[in-house]
Amino acid sequence: MKTFHWRLAPFFIFLALAVVFWRGLALDPHHLPSAKVGQPLPPFELQSFDDAKLSSKSMLGHVSLLNVWASWCMACADEQQVLMQLAKQGVVIYGLNYKDTMGNAKEWLGEWGNPYEQIGEDVEGKVAINLGVYGAPETFLIDKQGIIRYRHVGALTLLIWEKEFLPLIKSLENVG
Amino acid sequence: MRVAFFLIALLINTVYADAIYPLPTAKQEAQFKHLLADLRCLVCQNQDLADSNAGLAKDLRAEVYHRVKEGQSDNEIIKYLTDRYGDFILFNPPMKGITALLWFAPWMFLGFGIIIFWRRFR
Numbered sequence: 001m002k003t004f005h006w007r008l009a010p011f012f013i014f015l016a017l018a019v020v021f022w023r024g025l026a027l028d029p030h031h032l033p034s035a036k037v038g039q040p041l042p043p044f045e046l047q048s049f050d051d052a053k054l055s056s057k058s059m060l061g062h063v064s065l066l067n068v069w070a071s072w073c074m075a076c077a078d079e080q081q082v083l084m085q086l087a088k089q090g091v092v093i094y095g096l097n098y099k100d101t102m103g104n105a106k107e108w109l110g111e112w113g114n115p116y117e118q119i120g121e122d123v124e125g126k127v128a129i130n131l132g133v134y135g136a137p138e139t140f141l142i143d144k145q146g147i148i149r150y151r152h153v154g155a156l157t158l159l160i161w162e163k164e165f166l167p168l169i170k171s172l173e174n175v176g
Numbered sequence: 177m178r179v180a181f182f183l184i185a186l187l188i189n190t191v192y193a194d195a196i197y198p199l200p201t202a203k204q205e206a207q208f209k210h211l212l213a214d215l216r217c218l219v220c221q222n223q224d225l226a227d228s229n230a231g232l233a234k235d236l237r238a239e240v241y242h243r244v245k246e247g248q249s250d251n252e253i254i255k256y257l258t259d260r261y262g263d264f265i266l267f268n269p270p271m272k273g274i275t276a277l278l279w280f281a282p283w284m285f286l287g288f289g290i291i292i293f294w295r296r297f298r
Contacts (some may be wrong), residue, residue: 004220009292010292029221035260099231130260
């Protein structure tokens with residue numbers, strides 16, 4: 001057997017590092033790991049239009065989505081048609097209206113459609129901070145016990161819905 | 177001339193920051209400043225919280241301010257933020273299992289280098 005060529009070791013270390021860093025370039029820096037997945041929803045009670053309220057307690061007992069949106073958010077308009085489709089299929093979607101005004105929000109929903117079961121006005125963005133939100137749109141999957149099971153950052157598409165959400169929802173529906 | 181303008185702009189900036197976030201003691205002011213410099217803005221990821229003008233950065237700055245004013249320690253404030261945003265919000269990653277390689281890889285490479293050097297010239 002030949003002896004190991006120590007002279008070549010730096011070259012191979014370089015190659016290994018190059019592969020690792022090259023692959024790192026393809027990562028999206030905006031896809032951050034969420035600190036909140038697997039944790040219970042932070043308790044909140046928010047005012048909504050028409051004297052309705054959205055509280056974290058009312059989200060217990062069924063699997064639902066919590067969608068963070070705002071009328072000033074461009075990507076939210078793209079996402080809205082997907083949410084409308086999901087709502088038609090019977091998916092329960094709650095809306096967290098992030099740093100918005102009621103007037104603007106109402107007008108925006110009139111234009112793009114309202115898929116939400118209930119909406120909460122998070123005017124100062126405090127609930128969003130407790131959820132670890134760093135920009136709209138974001139969508140959380142909440143299980144029957146109020147535990148956050150998945151979080152999607154950015155506009156939801158049907159592809160992501162089928163790939164990431166549906167399998168999870170099926171397994172969550174079957175439990176308890 | 178340009179330098180003078182720049183310096184004046186800098187000066188105005190600090191006065192401005194102190195006016196929005198007045199703190200009773202110099203110690204708290206120092207704490208507030210060093211916390212903001214150590215925390216990442218999650219929207220514009222290469223800026224710290226002190227420099228960023230993103231909406232979320234402003235909210236988090238206010239949050240840190242209130243906590244400093246209440247007399248919370250660095251650890252309490254950092255825990256509050258990492259509980260919500262994960263370690264990514266810290267510019268200095270904490271030492272734990274998953275980051276061990278990050279902290280020790282430079283020493284590992286130094287070790288490799290010494291071994292290779294020694295093998296080569298023995």
